[in-house]
């Protein structure tokens with residue numbers, strides 16, 4: 001076909017032949033790719049077509065909003081191509097439950113970020129390391145009081161209440177002046193988790209603590225900045241991505257150093273008869289493994305101390321921002337709905353009285369307070385996309401094929417805002433969580449902590465902390481928007497969690513009736529001292 005017959009005309013003709021052939025071959029190839037992707041997509045969950053190479057990525061603005069719009073169009077399961085990555089989005093709560101109770105949906109995505117963390121810890125770990133670590137943490141955290149009953153629960157309550165009191169005292173000092181809750185709340189919530197993990201607590205002015213917090217905040221920011229490289233792996237070789245990855249690694253090392261100091265000091269003072277915190281429990285585990293001769297297999301052969309460091313980092317980052325953000329949203333909603341705050345205060349006054357702060361034992365008798373916290377968790381959906389899962393092998397869901405290594409996103413925001421499940425979902429209505437007898441009832445489609453095998457490991461602690469902080473704050477203070485300032489926005493700032501925009505609140509102490517409680521008296525003495 002390409003035989004050379006001589007002469008310039010023949011050369012030109014044969015070049016045209018070659019060009020025509022190449023064009024023809026390219027068209028055949030494209031048609032074959034198109035037909036094969038059509039055939040493949042016949043079995044994949046439905047979804048929008050994107051652009052070649054980029055997929056649907058350029059059309060995604062705010063992910064949870066764009067995904068919710070797509071779920072309205074394509075249904076409770078849809079798929080999109082984001083760069084090189086195939087993503088399945090679930091917004092039907094029954095499908096989320098079905099998928100996440102299965103083993104083949106429990107992996108985490110392989111991303112640039114997880115490659116830096118090296119699958120250590122609990123949040124990014126997989127397979128038998130994840131299974132063993134989850135079991136271990138579940139058991140040890142229960143022993144430290146992440147449970148609804150028993151003596152350990154009382155110790156946990158005491159731990160939380162100590163921080164609640166410091167928090168309220170700090171706020172009382174502002175005597176009604178416009179206050180930003182963020183710094184004092186951040187310190188108090190951090191102290192709850194830090195005392196549980198490693199028996200340390202910080203003050204707001206502690207330089208080490210400030211550095212620690214700024215490293216975490218920067219970590220979240222850098223994690224966001226690196227996101228595009230998760231969808232276009234080639235980009236990790238670009239100078240900008242390389243410098244972000246280097247910075248993430250430097251920050252990780254600095255945090256690791258900080259955690260390692262804690263591990264070393266625990267090692268020096270270790271007493272197997274007195275387990276002070278989670279770090280001690282890990283040291284005991286390592287000690288037992290050495291004695292038992294299986295130290296090399298512990299943590300699936302990963303470095304022992306590095307695993308402890310990452311566990312501290314994981315639990316701190318999962319357990320701090322989420323609770324702080326939920327409490328901030330609660331206050332924002334109380335400012336918008338003073339009638340709800342008043343109803344909570346009336347319930348607290350009746351059940352708890354004006355002599356002490358609310359305790360966990362009061363919770364069953366405070367259904368309206370409890371229902372309000374649940375409604376904040378629903379409407380703010382602070383983790384709108386849950387945490388992405390990944391499929392460990394090719395599998396099937398709702399009759400669709402789900403390829404191996406697909407990213408699977410549980411769209412919690414869409415579940416919590418589904419008008420087919422909730423009456424007027426845009427409306428803030430704590431009553432929706434109360435049944436006809438006035439008792440708290442949670443429908444099975446209320447899933448702020450996720451569901452299934454990888455469901456939040458700290459939900460019990462979260463519920464305890466949210467109750468203690470919110471109920472005590474509203475029992476002690478009236479909350480108002482400062483004079484001359486507008487109500488805080490209900491719009492969320494997108495990020496790893498959906499946080500409220502910055503706002504200030506004016507907190508005035510509520511009158512006491514003959515209090516014999518040291519703490520409430522102390523709060524009032526601050527006011528008295530200030531007013532003279």
Ligand code: HEM
Nearest residue numbers: 123318319322323383386387449450454455456457458462
């Ligand atoms: C309002 C507070 C909280 C909310 C809304 C929340 C929500 C969630 C969600 C949606 C997930 C993802 C579940 C999944 O992968 O399907 C998760 C995972 C996790 N949470 Fe929470 N969480 C909160 C507080 C906490 C606290 C206080 C801790 C720790 C003490 C914690 C520890 C974890 C851990 C370790 C995981 C990963 C579990 C795993 O991968 O197996 N969380 N959380």
